[in-house]
Amino acid sequence: MTSVVIHDPTLRDGQHAVRHQLGVAALRGYARAADAAGIPVVEVGHGNGLGASSLQVGRAAVDDDLMLSTVREALRTSRMAVFMLPGWGTSGDLRRAVAHGADIVRIGVHCTETSLAERHLEFLREQGTDAHCVLMMSHMASPAELAEQAARAVGYGARAVGIMDSAGHLLPRDVTARIGAIAGAVDVPVIFHGHDNLGMAVANSLAAAEAGAGIIDGCARGFGAGAGNTRIEVLVPVLERSGFSTGIDLYGLLDAAEFAERELMSAPPVTGSLSIVSGLAGVFSGFKQQVLDAAGRGGVDPRDVFFELGRRQAIAGQEDLIVDVVAELGAGRAAS
């Protein structure tokens, strides 16, 4: 059987769904449950990663130091991972994470901007830390472009590289093409991280494994913003049934997911209309609240706003486009 490493960002990506308010007991409890189930990697942090706790994207209930020391202490055999977005986190944050015993550091960049990860990946290589690079919003680049970006990341020192379907836009055939291209271009493990906007997260992850991905992400009950991520407790048995070995104990995994449903979230993610529309439009669903607010003020349909943002290829950081789009849709309607 082919082995696949399951990477669990429940305690990082899930933070988005609870405004980064996971407390110490929740972090410790889930990390212990994940460790007991044999989940090989547990990622922890503010939803936007190291150094991101701020008024702008939300202050975390627990600071980076306490998050890392809590999870580090709870893990006996699982490795600990952290995530960093250049711009939010700095080299100082990386140093502290390594000092706290982070085994894996993931640097996330927009899918065409690998160069932003260069100095961080090189620093981590010098430290001997296992560095990963993930290309976000990967539906916005072709398989060939992604393969080129991935090869660059490996040149900078990444020991694993891959894609996030940040908008939940991809269908299995799209994943097969992208993962296949990357796997053909690099000789390190390839990562896939799915979102469930179009109900495809598990199917896309299976397609990724079949196309050669060696590291696949999943969160308990899909814990994450909007439609959520790939459900780890479904992903693992589907992979095992399809001929991939994960080393994870099924009952332990189901127990960890039940703990997460009970202790980490108010309710599991639900795929509402705007999650579907943002997935179809290929727009990061983190725009949701701002789209709703602006559309409400402008008297336009928020679904139209998402589709227009998709046509304009809006990405995170371009929230000012929302107001422009609302104004233009409102004006167009008034004129017609």
Added chain:
Amino acid sequence: MTSVVIHDPTLRDGQHAVRHQLGVAALRGYARAADAAGIPVVEVGHGNGLGASSLQVGRAAVDDDLMLSTVREALRTSRMAVFMLPGWGTSGDLRRAVAHGADIVRIGVHCTETSLAERHLEFLREQGTDAHCVLMMSHMASPAELAEQAARAVGYGARAVGIMDSAGHLLPRDVTARIGAIAGAVDVPVIFHGHDNLGMAVANSLAAAEAGAGIIDGCARGFGAGAGNTRIEVLVPVLERSGFSTGIDLYGLLDAAEFAERELMSAPPVTGSLSIVSGLAGVFSGFKQQVLDAAGRGGVDPRDVFFELGRRQAIAGQEDLIVDVVAELGAGRAAS
């Protein structure tokens, strides 16, 4: 573009999630919303179909006559469908459904027992009613067996025939094989009805369309027991994006799903541990409460009970096996 007919059993299969308690206002409101969205077929009834309201499986809040007349009156362009399981429903029930203006009658049988549908399908052919036959628990038969059963149903008069993945066990490759075999054996539209236990309902439905299915089922927010059915509001845009035409208005569909979430259910379906285990084991998740009760009394793990029921190929109607399995698992543990 290839056309696919979307068949919406929200008001029938969804009843399982609310113990058959949908009221007249809910039935009318959803039927109107589905009709406005252009969903071509709306199925209504007790969860177990015509004539099934009873102490044994639960009494419906609204009787068959009132359900059918309510929905008939609410639909302007959508066709109305009903469902019947031989044994629960009778020829008399079929006659009344036809008199109420049911456009489509679906007869459901275990996947190897098409002969139980024979006299009902022949009666409907005489009436000139559009009769469908659906083979349930279709993971328990091979593609070739299903194709043979489907051809028999067409011989009896079915104008469409297909499969239900009642246990939510199938993966896309399994669906491709089954739908492909049936499509090769009959010259009527082929039906696929998915369940989401392994997170594969939308991916399986897409695989079905690509393998030649012409009628695909979906429920608003997946409304149904346990992990629920295929989510129609996700299914339709995924099919459209993949080159299939449904004739359904996306915004109307999203509105109908929001109505359903608000007015039909307490919360959308969540895929819990026993939904996953029953899907993996290939056991109808309707056994859940009885398994929980018996396992609790016997002091055994309900997950073990599901896997053992799967090994014994238990199907609905064989609930007595649950007690046997619990007793044997308990005895095995005591002896070890």
